[in-house]
Amino acid sequence: MKISKLHLKTPDEAETVFYQAFTHCDADVMAGLWADQGVVCVHPGSGAIIGYNAIIRSWASIFSNVQRTEMKYTSINRVVSKKLTVSLIAEELLSSEKIEAVVLATNVYQKFDSGWLMTGHHASLVQQHSRGQTLQ
Amino acid sequence: MKISKLHLKTPDEAETVFYQAFTHCDADVMAGLWADQGVVCVHPGSGAIIGYNAIIRSWASIFSNVQRTEMKYTSINRVVSKKLTVSLIAEELLSSEKIEAVVLATNVYQKFDSGWLMTGHHASLVQQHSRGQTLQ
Numbered sequence: 001m002k003i004s005k006l007h008l009k010t011p012d013e014a015e016t017v018f019y020q021a022f023t024h025c026d027a028d029v030m031a032g033l034w035a036d037q038g039v040v041c042v043h044p045g046s047g048a049i050i051g052y053n054a055i056i057r058s059w060a061s062i063f064s065n066v067q068r069t070e071m072k073y074t075s076i077n078r079v080v081s082k083k084l085t086v087s088l089i090a091e092e093l094l095s096s097e098k099i100e101a102v103v104l105a106t107n108v109y110q111k112f113d114s115g116w117l118m119t120g121h122h123a124s125l126v127q128q129h130s131r132g133q134t135l136q
Numbered sequence: 137m138k139i140s141k142l143h144l145k146t147p148d149e150a151e152t153v154f155y156q157a158f159t160h161c162d163a164d165v166m167a168g169l170w171a172d173q174g175v176v177c178v179h180p181g182s183g184a185i186i187g188y189n190a191i192i193r194s195w196a197s198i199f200s201n202v203q204r205t206e207m208k209y210t211s212i213n214r215v216v217s218k219k220l221t222v223s224l225i226a227e228e229l230l231s232s233e234k235i236e237a238v239v240l241a242t243n244v245y246q247k248f249d250s251g252w253l254m255t256g257h258h259a260s261l262v263q264q265h266s267r268g269q270t271l272q
Contacts, residue, residue, distance in 0.1 A: 081218065084215060084216075086244050088178075
């Protein structure tokens with residue numbers, strides 16, 4: 001399948017698209033959001049997945065048995081430069097509107113000629129005893 | 137105590153200083169390496185620590201009972217822009233030269249008028265079963 005890359009004007013747009021794709025378990029949108037080169041992805045508790053194809057496969061695998069991820073996400077910190085944005089997000093994963101898990105994700109968005117794409121995602125599970133810190 | 141900020145010419149220098157401070161458990165160097173504003177730190181399994189003072193306290197606490205951290209670190213990926221660098225590092229924590237744990241860390245270095253300082257550190261423990269991925 002030929003993947004069409006998205007054309008996103010701001011890191012905010014890239015972030016919105018990322019969480020829409022995550023929430024709707026949409027591997028095609030995810031494939032259009034990630035850059036081709038220099039990309040790395042760390043799912044909670046996992047090693048580093050390097051390379052576009054392996055990263056897209058990992059998302060397709062995560063999405064394979066679910067239709068929708070119930071999630072609320074909150075921006076904690078953002079560092080911005082002209083061509084690079086690093087965003088720390090608290091992801092609250094919900095089940096029947098109750099918080100099942102809290103994940104922290106550092107997302108990296110980079111500006112290319114065609115617009116902003118994702119080049120990094122590093123997620124980690126917050127252990128129960130330290131959750132209080134997350135939701136400052 | 138008055139903290140003197142370091143004057144570092146490149147993100148490489150900032151990275152070297154970070155791991156020297158980590159290895160030698162040197163909270164003073166760590167205090168000189170972190171920027172004052174817009175900083176965030178996530179230790180493995182923990183919530184987000186926001187703000188310079190809280191971050192420096194957390195490192196001082198980690199260093200309080202140890203003289204030295206045995207560690208080998210390897211760069212996995214780096215995204216660079218003029219004023220911002222994001223670096224993914226595999227940290228192998230050693231005990232008697234054996235690997236005790238593997239941690240992945242996304243480090244963020246930012247260029248200020250005085251030089252490069254650290255503005256982000258997000259670390260997560262790699263669970264045993266997925267370690268193979270890390271050391272690609």
